[in-house]
Amino acid sequence: MQDHVTARLPxxxxxxxxxxxxxxxxRTTAGVIDASSTPGKSQVVLTTLNSADxxxxxxxxxxxxxxxxxxxxxxxxxxSAVEWAELIVDINRILVxxxxxxxxxxxxxxxxxxxxxxxxxxxxxxxHLCHVLSGLNDGSARRAVVxxxxxxxxxxxxxxxxxVDACGRTSAxxxxxxxxxxxxxxxxxxxxxxxxxxxxxxxxxxxxxxxLGWFRGLCEAEILTxxx
Numbered sequence: 001m002q003d004h005v006t007a008r009l010p011x012x013x014x015x016x017x018x019x020x021x022x023x024x025x026x027r028t029t030a031g032v033i034d035a036s037s038t039p040g041k042s043q044v045v046l047t048t049l050n051s052a053d054x055x056x057x058x059x060x061x062x063x064x065x066x067x068x069x070x071x072x073x074x075x076x077x078x079x080s081a082v083e084w085a086e087l088i089v090d091i092n093r094i095l096v097x098x099x100x101x102x103x104x105x106x107x108x109x110x111x112x113x114x115x116x117x118x119x120x121x122x123x124x125x126x127x128h129l130c131h132v133l134s135g136l137n138d139g140s141a142r143r144a145v146v147x148x149x150x151x152x153x154x155x156x157x158x159x160x161x162x163x164v165d166a167c168g169r170t171s172a173x174x175x176x177x178x179x180x181x182x183x184x185x186x187x188x189x190x191x192x193x194x195x196x197x198x199x200x201x202x203x204x205x206x207x208x209x210x211x212l213g214w215f216r217g218l219c220e221a222e223i224l225t226x227x228x
Contacts, residue, residue, distance in 0.1 A: 015066060017186035018176040022062045022169050057098045058169075065094040065173055073181045078137055081130040088130070088156070091174060095166040107164050115206055116161040125160040136182055142223075143216075145183040149175040150215040158199045159206055168192055179219070187222035 072087055079087075096104040106126075110118050117125060132148050156162050157171040172189060180186045189195060198214040201207040 014180045014186055015070075017188070018066060018173065018180060019062055021172045021176045021186070021189040022066075023059060054099065058095075061095050061097055061099075062169065062173065065091045066177070068094060069173065069177045070181075073177060079134060081127070081134040084130040084133040085126065088126075088170065088174065092163050092166055092170045095169050095173070096163075100165055104163060104165050106162055111161065114161070115159075117159060122160060122162050125155050126162055129155045129160075133178070136178065138182065140182050142183050145179060146216055146219045147212065149179050149219075150212050152178070153195070153215070154199070154208060154211055158196060158211065159208070183219075185219070185222055187218050189218075 069087070069091060092104055106122055107116075107119055110116075129151060132151050136145065136148055152175040153171045154160075156174075157167040161167050163170065176186050176189075199206050199208075199211040201210050
């Protein structure tokens with residue numbers, strides 16, 4: 001999927017909400033790159049960029065990735081797990097372009113600072129996520145779409161942290177896009193620190209059930225607000 005040309009679509013209200021979830025919740029948008037968040041990240045992140053360069057690049061990349069995702073979803077095809085896998089990789093590649101020495105890619109070092117899964121488990125996590133997404137279509141129940149969006153953030157960012165960089169932005173963009181396309185709304189994501197905190201239980205352990213319940217509540221609150 002890497003050699004296609006992405007058409008620039010008009011910006012809509014939904015697009016603004018999606019970009020807000022990607023940009024205003026990201027430290028990188030403010031020009032801060034935490035190269036210590038995952039082992040190996042410091043080896044691929046460009047060190048010649050200043051804060052203004054980083055912020056400008058993040059915004060341009062996010063708009064390009066959104067165009068790609070919107071075009072892809074608007075094709076209205078039933079997509080296979082393999083096609084979803086290619087899309088997610090392409091989104092991440094676009095989001096990190098101009099900010100890393102290569103095309104980014106999947107994480108290849110085990111994390112020591114955060115409770116991410118071992119790199120040996122990344123393929124299985126990724127396969128599961130793409131299988132979940134391949135079940136989506138225009139007739140999907142809203143609950144199934146919300147659950148899939150929650151899984152995107154859980155697997156790609158909070159627990160799996162699949163890529164060496166831009167896991168948060170990749171997850172926020174893809175989750176927001178599928179909610180917009182398949183369910184007709186885009187919830188307002190809180191600051192990323194609050195998003196992460198919602199996944200921890202009282203014993204300070206990542207808890208999928210707690211995360212899913214919280215995310216469903218976030219989406220239900222948005223639906224109720226939209227209906228007013």
